[in-house]
Amino acid sequence: MVELALKNVGVELGGRRVLNEVSLGVVPGEVLIILGPNGAGKSTLLRIFSGEMEADTGSVMIDDIALRDLSPAALARRRSLMPQQASLSFPFLVRDVVAMGRAPFRSDGTHHDDETAIAWGMAATEVTLLARRPYTRLSGGEQQRVQLARVLAQSWRPRGTTTPRYLLLDEPTASLDLAHQHATLHLARDLALDGAGVVAVVHDLNLAALYADRVAVMSNGSLVALGRPDDVLIPDMIARVFGLEVRRIHDPSSDRHFILPTGQQNAANAGPYRSAAQ
Amino acid sequence: MKPAIFADAVVLPALIVLVVAGVATGLTTGSAELSLATLGTEVWLAVTGSPADDAVARTILFDVRGPRVVLGVAVGATLAISGAILQALFRNPLAEPSIIGVSAGAGAAAVATIALGGFVTGIGAALVYLLPLSAFLGGLIATLAVMTIARVGGQTPVLTMLLAGIAVTAIGGALMGLMMFMSNDDQLRAINFWMLGSLGSATWTAIIPALILMGLALACTPMLTRNLNLILLGEREAASLGLAVDRFKNLAVILVAAGVGAAVAVSGMIGFVGIIVPHLLRLAIGPDHRVLLPASALGGAALLLWADVAARLLAPPAELPIGILTALMGAPFFLWLLRRAGRDGAAW
Numbered sequence: 001m002v003e004l005a006l007k008n009v010g011v012e013l014g015g016r017r018v019l020n021e022v023s024l025g026v027v028p029g030e031v032l033i034i035l036g037p038n039g040a041g042k043s044t045l046l047r048i049f050s051g052e053m054e055a056d057t058g059s060v061m062i063d064d065i066a067l068r069d070l071s072p073a074a075l076a077r078r079r080s081l082m083p084q085q086a087s088l089s090f091p092f093l094v095r096d097v098v099a100m101g102r103a104p105f106r107s108d109g110t111h112h113d114d115e116t117a118i119a120w121g122m123a124a125t126e127v128t129l130l131a132r133r134p135y136t137r138l139s140g141g142e143q144q145r146v147q148l149a150r151v152l153a154q155s156w157r158p159r160g161t162t163t164p165r166y167l168l169l170d171e172p173t174a175s176l177d178l179a180h181q182h183a184t185l186h187l188a189r190d191l192a193l194d195g196a197g198v199v200a201v202v203h204d205l206n207l208a209a210l211y212a213d214r215v216a217v218m219s220n221g222s223l224v225a226l227g228r229p230d231d232v233l234i235p236d237m238i239a240r241v242f243g244l245e246v247r248r249i250h251d252p253s254s255d256r257h258f259i260l261p262t263g264q265q266n267a268a269n270a271g272p273y274r275s276a277a278q
Numbered sequence: 279m280k281p282a283i284f285a286d287a288v289v290l291p292a293l294i295v296l297v298v299a300g301v302a303t304g305l306t307t308g309s310a311e312l313s314l315a316t317l318g319t320e321v322w323l324a325v326t327g328s329p330a331d332d333a334v335a336r337t338i339l340f341d342v343r344g345p346r347v348v349l350g351v352a353v354g355a356t357l358a359i360s361g362a363i364l365q366a367l368f369r370n371p372l373a374e375p376s377i378i379g380v381s382a383g384a385g386a387a388a389v390a391t392i393a394l395g396g397f398v399t400g401i402g403a404a405l406v407y408l409l410p411l412s413a414f415l416g417g418l419i420a421t422l423a424v425m426t427i428a429r430v431g432g433q434t435p436v437l438t439m440l441l442a443g444i445a446v447t448a449i450g451g452a453l454m455g456l457m458m459f460m461s462n463d464d465q466l467r468a469i470n471f472w473m474l475g476s477l478g479s480a481t482w483t484a485i486i487p488a489l490i491l492m493g494l495a496l497a498c499t500p501m502l503t504r505n506l507n508l509i510l511l512g513e514r515e516a517a518s519l520g521l522a523v524d525r526f527k528n529l530a531v532i533l534v535a536a537g538v539g540a541a542v543a544v545s546g547m548i549g550f551v552g553i554i555v556p557h558l559l560r561l562a563i564g565p566d567h568r569v570l571l572p573a574s575a576l577g578g579a580a581l582l583l584w585a586d587v588a589a590r591l592l593a594p595p596a597e598l599p600i601g602i603l604t605a606l607m608g609a610p611f612f613l614w615l616l617r618r619a620g621r622d623g624a625a626w
Contacts, residue, residue, distance in 0.1 A: 088511055
C-alpha cells in the first residue's frame with residue numbers, strides 16, 4: 001500500500017514510555033496534522049516517521065518497504081524532514097543552505113534538476129531575494145523559511161514522477177508571523193494537491209482545522225483521537241487532552257468552526273499551572 | 279560578511295603566491311644565505327639532470343633545507359585542514375587538534391615510543407615508521423574519547439568540549455611526564471626539543487613515512503567537503519538528507535588522527551595552526567568546505583613556512599622552536615574567539 005505508516009509503535013526513553021502502541025499513517029495527497037500538549041510524544045512520533053529513531057516495538061513502513069531496509073540516501077529521496085530547531089551557526093549563504101536539500105540526489109544521476117528545485121524552493125517560501133545573504137544574519141522567522149525552502153528543494157520532483165514522497169514538518173510555523181504561518185500551511189496543502197503526503201506538528205488548533213485533511217491528537221504517548229478536524233476538535237476532547245475550556249463557534253460565512261478559548265481554567269481536569277495557583 | 283563570489287578568485291591565488299614565496303624564502307634563508315638566482319639555477323640543473331653548478335649550495339637547498347620546507351608545507355596543510363574538519367565535526371568553531379587533545383594523545387604515544395624504544399635493541403631504523411603510526415593511534419584514541427565525553431544530547435557544546443580537551447590533554451601530559459621521568463639524558467633532550475615543536479631536525483629518511491601518511495590523509499579530504507557542509511547544517515538535518523552520519527564522522531576522525539599523528543610525530547607540538555587559518559579564511563571566503571579545505575591547506579602551509587623562516591631569523595644563530603611562535607600568535611587569537619563566541623552566545 002502506498003503509505004508512510006506506523007503500526008503498533010512503542011518507544012521507551014530512559015524508562016519512560018514515550019510512545020504507546022501508536023498506529024498512524026499518511027497517504028500521498030493528504031495533510032495530516034499532529035496535535036497535543038507539550039511532552040505528548042509528537043516530536044518522537046515524527047522521529048519515528050522519519051527513520052531518525054527506531055521504534056522499540058512495532059513497525060514503520062514506507063510504501064510497503066520497512067524503513068530500515070532503505071539506505072539513508074534512498075530514504076532521503078522519498079521523505080524530507082524539517083526539524084523543530086535548526087542549529088546552523090556558520091554563515092552559509094541562503095542559496096547554499098537550500099542547495100543542500102539536493103544532497104540525496106548526488107548519487108542517483110538526477111542532479112541536473114538541482115537548479116530548478118532550488119529556485120522553486122526559494123520562490124515558494126519567498127526567500128529568493130535573500131539568496132546571497134548569510135544565513136546567520138537572518139531573523140528567526142526568515143531562517144525557518146530558508147529551512148523550509150531546503151526541505152522543499154529536497155522534495156521536488158520533475159513533472160511526471162510517480163514515486164510517492166512525504167514531507168515531515170516539526171512545528172514549521174513556530175517562529176513565523178501570522179501571514180507566514182498561513183502561507184506555510186497553505187503550501188503544505190498545495191504540496192498535498194501535487195501528490196505529496198504531509199505530516200506536520202502544529203500547536204494552533206484553528207490553523208490545524210483550516211488546513212488539515214485529518215488531525216491526530218496525541219496525549220501521554222498515545223494516539224487519543226484521529227479524524228477530520230470537524231469531528232475531532234470538539235470542546236470535550238480539548239478539555240480532556242489540553243485541560244483548557246474552549247467554545248466552538250460556527251462562522252456562517254465560511255461554514256467553518258473556530259475554537260475559542262474561554263479564558264477559564266478547566267474545572268474538571270487540572271490544566272497547566274493549576275497546582276501553583278492553589 | 280560579504281558574499282564570497284569573487285573572494286575565492288582573490289584569496290586562492292594570493293595563498294598560492296604566499297606558499298611559493300614561502301618555499302623560495304625557506305630554501306634560501308638561513309646561516310648560509312643563497313640567492314634566488316642560485317635557487318633557480320640549481321633547480322633547473324637538477325630538473326634537467328645536470329651536475330650541480332655549486333655542489334654545496336645544492337646540498338643545502340635539497341638535502342638540508344628541502345626536507346624542512348616540504349615538511350613545513352605538509353604539516354601546515356595537515357594541521358590547518360584538520361582544524362577545519364574538527365570544527366565541522368564538532369559543529370563548533372573552537373575545535374582544534376591541540377585544544378581538544380588530539381595532539382596530546384598523539385604526543386603521548388610518540389614520546390612513549392621514543393622512550394620505550396630505548397629498551398628495545400635495533401629499533402632505531404624502524405622508529406621513523408613506528409613514530410607516526412603510534413602517534414596516529416594515540417591521536418585517534420584521544421579524539422574518540424573527547425567526542426564521546428563532550429557530547430550532550432546530540433550536540434557538542436563549547437564548554438564540555440573544552441573541558442574534555444583539558445582532561446585528555448592533562449592525561450596525555452601526565453603520560454609524557456612519566457615517560458620523561460623514565461628516560462635517560464639523551465632521550466630527555468630529544469623529547470624536550472621535540473615537544474616544543476620544530477621543523478629543524480627534518481631529514482628525508484626521517485620524514486618520508488610521515489609525509490606518506492599526511493599525503494594520504496590530505497588526498498582523502500576532497501571526498502569529505504560536501505558532507506562536512508551537511509554536518510554543519512545539523513546532525514539531524516544531515517541524517518535526513520541521507521548521510522550515514524556516524525560512519526562519516528568515524529571516517530573523518532580517522533583521517534584527522536592519521537594526519538595530526540603523522541605531523542606530531544615528525545614536528546612535535548605545533549599548536550593553534552588549525553584554529554588561526556580556517557578562521558581567517560572563513561571570514562574571507564565563507565564556510566563552504568569545497569573552498570575552505572583547499573584554502574586552509576594553502577594557508578596552513580604558508581603560515582608554517584613563514585613562521586619557520588621567522589624562527590630561523592629572530593634569534594640567530596639559534597633557532598626558536600616554531601611551536602612557541604605559533605602558540606604566541608594563536609593563543610591570543612583563540613582568546614579573542616572565545617570572547618566573541620561568548621558574546622554572540624553562539625554554540626554554547
